[in-house]
Amino acid sequence: MHDCRQIEERLIELVFDELAEGQRAEMLALVGNCPHCRAQVESYKATLTTFDEAAILMLPDESYWNGYESRLRSRLAAAERPHLPERWIAIIADLFRRPAWVLATATLLLAALVIWTVAKSSPSGKEASSLQSEAVTVTDKVLANIDTPESGVAPPTDKPKSHKNPWRGGSSQQAERQVMAKAEKPERQENLQAESSARVTTEAQVALMASAIDVETIRHFEKTQMLLRSFRNLRSVSDAASVEIAQEKERCRALLFQNILLRREANAKGFTPVEEVLSNVEPVLIDIANLPDKAPLAEIRAIRQRIQKREIVATLQVYLAKPAVVGAITE
């Protein structure tokens, strides 16, 4: 006699016709010999039938579609690109609709930009100007990232839109590191004025990031990053086709729960950058939590690739590196 619980999930595959021919025949034979499994299959089919009946009733009647089409036409007409002044007005109006801290940060960064412009006009060394421009590039990226998440339209590609970390504009982390490395060079003594303006700009950026996330979220990022790193480093013992990951799964479930809570909190506060990072992490946590205790290497490899493709570990690192950046600046 088979164990009904063991094949419970596979019954759904049978109902949705997801099994290969051989597996299907095998499953049908199992179901045929077990009244409990047969009843399960019938109940699933009845569920889908009832859903279909209700689904048809939910649809609007014929008269709805004329209105729908005319509203769609209006939206398409309105979607034509507005003129430049209108776009600027829209951007400024949008800025004022955002929370006060966004406005404050934008003002701070604008002030930093003005200081930088003034400093640039005074004579300074080649390196100082390069340092400044990099710092401003980082700042611009941070500013741009605040504006972009909501305003962007899905790229018109066949590939699903990947979740991008708003803080990580490709080389922003690298640029930040370069700024730090250059700031530590002894030659900076010669360009105090230029460095001071760059520092203001970088500090503004760090302040922006610091204001964005609370301690609990940082801790969560830290734990998640550690888990993902250990998952990334999982290796099969003695060339087995599967790896024991019961411990990682356990940790992952706890993190997943916390991730959902923090994501909702970020959503409620309207803090899009953190929410997007958490949204990016969540599917991976779900994938790991859903793996069997002895996970097939192929599945692990697929998840690793997703982690790598979405640059999740590096994204989390940007947040975790923040205190160090602050420390380095204030030294």
Place this chain on the structure above:
Amino acid sequence: MQASEAALIRGAKGGDREAFCQLARLYERRLFALALYYCRDAHDAEDLSQEVWLKAYRAIGSFRGESSFYTWLRRIAINTFLNDRHSVGSQGKAISSDNVSIDEIGDMAALNDAGIEEVLHKRQMVAQVREAMAELTPQQRLIFLLKHEEEMSCEEIAQACEVSTGTVKKALFRAVQKIRERLGISQKNAEGLAVTK
């Protein structure tokens, strides 16, 4: 039909808005239905489905014809649905059967000729299905709809939603179980295809 669709796509790619509207007419009902089952609210569904059309309109120039137009459109729809904050926010928005008014039911063409008892029964059934869908997470809901309504394979869904096939199968299993539970369909009375109604 196929040729006229190709002509409409060519026209839309050339910036002809009218051609795009004609193209939208071919698929608007299917897309709206998907959005409606996902949002459980007709107004939200209209908003969401039209957002998809808007994105498709802006992106039509990049449609290379490597897949069918609807497959391409569905990709945009899946991305839009997954990024739709409204549906995530309304996850906890339970819809009680009281929220479905008799007027609303009266608007449903299929119910017009039915007797009052049948109307009430259908009203209850629609409310139960809406409640069941509300209990699913957005991801479970979308996976269930892509499988059941769009008849995509688990692998296609996994690729489109950027999750593993295992996650898709698990989500599907949980979704059907939750809907079954909410509809009050037990294994016992399902035996012999008897459905609790």
